[in-house]
Amino acid sequence: MLDDFLTRAALAGIGVAVATGPLGAFVVWRRMAYFGDATSHAAILGVALALALSLPIGLGTMFVALAMALTVSALSARGWAVDTTLGVLAHSALAFGLVAISFVPGVRADLSGLLFGDILAVSRTDLAYVWAGAAVITALLLWRWQALLTTTLSEDLAHASGLNPDRERLALTVALAITVAVALKIVGALLISAMLIIPAASARSLSRSPEVMALLAVIIGAVSVLAGLQLSLHFDTPAGPSIIAVAALIFTASVVIAPLKSR
Template structure:
């Protein structure tokens, strides 16, 4: 029994880490960290909709995440400061989601499970959902990699090359919604953005190409999942926060090692 649930937890975490790695690189490159927070916090409203209308959690969270993306895109060009707008939407989404869950009649919900996750309770169905979502994200990003990279580095050059930056932004929005929907049961709404940002930030000082950064972020994410599970098991710690602590340690190590590398001339 121990082997079964630990194996499911490890496989679920690894699937999430592999999906977050390339997507997290674009989040870091585009300075979209707060955007990830807003999408993850909005997932709680998706939980409320799922419970209220008795629909599966995965599509409900995706729907709300895409609605958040549409709100950010629609309001972003109306003289609203980007960080301020995302900050307002992030905290508002979290508050509205928690209030909405409390209004669902006849259902007692463990909000801690959705805020911080419970990777040890992952079922076989959850595992299939996570890996299907991760596979869809990886396939989408692999298909659009060159276009996404050019639109990220230089929107003007992307337009000149016949690429529509707004369409590429929506590809990222869809991928982010899939990751949030797949990961909310593992590390929860409050910590999912950490799995997007920290592994990518840890790999950044150690590599010199975008592809190497995506691979490095995957290595850091997987190592953080395994290390966090082992630490949580031996020290009786909450698993979601333990995983994030593990990748944070790897982030610090990456900063230190990056500072020791010789500078290119």
């Protein structure tokens, strides 16, 4: 079964949806959309470092994504304007990464693949890597779920409950870095944040509890993957953008349906 490239693509995409669904819920709740965008842009610099040092690309992207996330968190804690900091660091890291790749000897990187993903070229090794990352993220979020919810609701309430908001923020940062490293080859740097935000935003208007929203975000992400792949196959369109286009249509439908449910 795994010899079929479309089956591997579907399984890999569902693995990404499993990782981005619950994490995307926290990104939406905490208004961290630009945070995910900056982290994914920085992953291109990680690709360049990995190629230059002959390291696994996943390791390089995870290292740089984590470094970017921690840097943004540290600067925002010191009072820097978060939107400005994210704008400067995200686009700078993306530019330096693209330039650095061109200087790596003997390497001709597929920049469109890095930016928009190449889900149809997923190998068995990539598939194992994606699902291993999804399992780690799921385990981390399940372990810290209640603490993360409390901290998201109110940091004062978290302190009163004996929780450390900085530690919970670090857990989210690590999960975000792992997600970026896992999803880079599948949907690309420019579309990772879309997979984090759009399914979760769609689920938010249709859910009555955080747990339902997280689960529904996974389902919407998986449906977007499967429908997007079918759309790509039928109309010969790029697979990654097709997946996001389907997710956007589902979001539009959720916006229309939500007011009807409340009546």
